[in-house]
Amino acid sequence: MPRLASDLRVAIVGGGPAGLMAAEQIARAGITVDVYDAMPSVGRKFLLAGVGGMNITHAEPWSDFVARYGQRVDLLRPYLDAFNAEALRAWVHGLGVETFVGSSGKVFPREMKAAPLLRAWLSRLRAMGVNFHPRHRWQGWSDEGALRFGTTQGEMMVRADAVVLALGGGSWRKLGSDGAWLPLLQEKGVAVAELEPSNCGFEAGWSPFFADKFAGEALKSITVTLSDVNGVSETRRGGLVLSRYGVEGNLIYALSARLRELIKRDGKATFYLDLAPDRSADKVLQEVGHPRGSRSLSSHLQSRLNLKGARMGLLRECLDKDSFNDVARLSAAIKALPLTVSAPRPLDEAISSAGGVCFAGLDSGLMLQRLPGVFCAGEMLDWEAPTGGYLLTACLATGRAAGSGVVNWLFGSK
Numbered sequence: 028m029p030r031l032a033s034d035l036r037v038a039i040v041g042g043g044p045a046g047l048m049a050a051e052q053i054a055r056a057g058i059t060v061d062v063y064d065a066m067p068s069v070g071r072k073f074l075l076a077g078v079g080g081m082n083i084t085h086a087e088p089w090s091d092f093v094a095r096y097g098q099r100v101d102l103l104r105p106y107l108d109a110f111n112a113e114a115l116r117a118w119v120h121g122l123g124v125e126t127f128v129g130s131s132g133k134v135f136p137r138e139m140k141a142a143p144l145l146r147a148w149l150s151r152l153r154a155m156g157v158n159f160h161p162r163h164r165w166q167g168w169s170d171e172g173a174l175r176f177g178t179t180q181g182e183m184m185v186r187a188d189a190v191v192l193a194l195g196g197g198s199w200r201k202l203g204s205d206g207a208w209l210p211l212l213q214e215k216g217v218a219v220a221e222l223e224p225s226n227c228g229f230e231a232g233w234s235p236f237f238a239d240k241f242a243g244e245a246l247k248s249i250t251v252t253l254s255d256v257n258g259v260s261e262t263r264r265g266g267l268v269l270s271r272y273g274v275e276g277n278l279i280y281a282l283s284a285r286l287r288e289l290i291k292r293d294g295k296a297t298f299y300l301d302l303a304p305d306r307s308a309d310k311v312l313q314e315v316g317h318p319r320g321s322r323s324l325s326s327h328l329q330s331r332l333n334l335k336g337a338r339m340g341l342l343r344e345c346l347d348k349d350s351f352n353d354v355a356r357l358s359a360a361i362k363a364l365p366l367t368v369s370a371p372r373p374l375d376e377a378i379s380s381a382g383g384v385c386f387a388g389l390d391s392g393l394m395l396q397r398l399p400g401v402f403c404a405g406e407m408l409d410w411e412a413p414t415g416g417y418l419l420t421a422c423l424a425t426g427r428a429a430g431s432g433v434v435n436w437l438f439g440s441k
Contacts, residue, residue, distance in 0.1 A: 032057035035437055038174055038187035040165045042069025043204075044419060045405025045426035046193030047148060052430025053191075054155040058437070061187070062157060063176060065164040065203050070145045072195065072202040076378075076419075081141040083119060084112040084416035086128045095417045097284060099410035102386045103421055110424040112416075118423075122147040133416055165194070167211040189400045189433045193426060196380030196406040197222035206380070208407065216397045218385040224377035225283050225411040226418075228275030229296075229368035237344045242271040244337035248305075251278050252363070253298040255285040264304060269337055273368055281413040284381065287371055299363040302338050312358040324351060334361065341366075379418055381411040392432025393425060400436065404429035 035058045039046045042064035050060045062069065085092055092112060096103050110118075116126050116134060124144050125137040136144055153159075163176040163183070173184040197206030206222045213219055233241075247266040254260045267276035279286075282298070289296035303311055311332065319327035328334040334342070342357075345364055350356045374380060384403045388396055393408075395401045404425040412418050 033059070035059065035188045036061065037189045037191065037433055037437075038063060038185055039191045039193060040174070041191075041193035041195060041203075041405070041407075042066070042159070042161075043193060043195055043405060043422065044070070044073055045422040045429070046191065047152065048423045048426030049191045049193060049402070049404055049430035049433070050152060050157050051155070052427055053433050054152065054157050056434045056438075058188075058434070060155075060157045061160060061185070062152075063160045063163040063165065063174075063185070065162070067161050069149070069159060069161070070141075072199050072204060073145060073419075074141050075199075075202060076141065080139045081136050081144065082133045082414070082416045082419070083126065083136065083144075084115045084134045084420045086112060086132045086134055092417070095415075096410060096412050096421065099386070103410055103424070105391070106424040106428040107421065110420075110427050112420060115420055115423060119144065122151065131415075165192075165208065165211075167214070189402065189437055191402045191404060191426075191429050191433060192407065193403070193405045193429070194407050196383060197374045198224065198377040198380045200375045204380075204406070206374075212384065212395075217395055218388045220382040220385055220409045222374060222380045222382040223287060224371045224374045225287075225381040226280040226378035226414055227283055227374075227376060228270055228372040229273050229279060229283075229286055230370045230372065231273030231366065231368050233269075233271070233273065234344060237340060238271045241269045241337045241340050244269045244340075245276070246300075246302075246337055246341075249278075250301040250304045251282065251298050252301070253282050253285055253296075256288045256292055261285070269341070272372065274366070275372075277414065280378065283371065283413075284411055286368060287381075290368070290370060295367050295369050297365050297367045299365055300341070302334060302341070302361050302364060303332055306332065308358070308362050311361050312355065315358045315361070316354045332361065378414060379406060379411060381409075383407045383409040385409050390432075392435055393429040394432055394436060402429040402432050 037053050037058055037060050039050045039062045042062050050062050054060045093100050093104055093107055119126055126134050128134055163178050166175040166177050169175055169184055173186050176183045194208045195204030198204055209219050245266055245268050250262055250264045252262040263278055265278040267274050267278045286296045314331035317331055325339055346360055384407055393402050405422040
């Protein structure tokens, strides 16, 4: 005799966007849902990510959007197609939060904040009967198959008809994404790829003088050109930030996967900065070669090409003295300044992580083949994407898919 939805209970482990979306899908089917989270409240990384403006998705053409997921695009596409950027915006609107498209194509809530969106979402979930259990840290399974949680009152065992693991990746440890789940799954024979930093800074080995003088300086309206491990060249325009250890910022984050792969292969990665992207190489050569009279070279380059401050400092850091006495070499460097990085920053400093549960060990509903009834969603899956709304979109899309997968599995649908 088929079981009634009201007789079923599902445990969601992890109260980030993926876990909450899975909870919503399952609760809609009339199933009792319990959300367990190690932190004092849910959605902490979601809230912090929205401090500077809550970027929920991106409005670029869909073919361009899905391409941002790189090597995992074909694996993620079914989930993204089922919950694309327009569907995500409609879902946000259904929570009473209006959105708008910024000049860059990024989509934001009208108030630019994450807190109103999360409050409205949690209110909806509670009205649907979802139960929340903070300060419950998942510690694997008991010998009898129950979920083990560490709580302020000691260890607790929980039995559920199905489980969704949405435990995040390995970045932002203080907000709960610490990757501690990885060995717990490996013990069960689940294939997991090593967690690595993504959307992160990279070390460049600056001289002490340069680091002291220019750390924190932003370089805006430049281009970066990089050839990846397959020899495919890509040029992006935007900005980066000079740090004491090297470089960070949106341009670097967008290239982090390619830089990481080059470093794995070669021990380093070199990319090229165009410090004057609005001027052709011939124009730069003409301006550098213009007679400067008694002016210093620094004054000359500032006058002719507006090169000053950190841009000028970067030229001096990366070029030898002879290059400044050679008009052709200096001009070429302004248009293509080689910058070499040697390592990504530590995982805990990264915005997100790569690696995680391998898709080969999941069915189409995101259930672990080694652990029937256990589903995975969000950043703990083996994918990565740049910032710009892509991370959140895929977390919500996979959370929705895992929630639907649970419902289908419990009711015998395939």
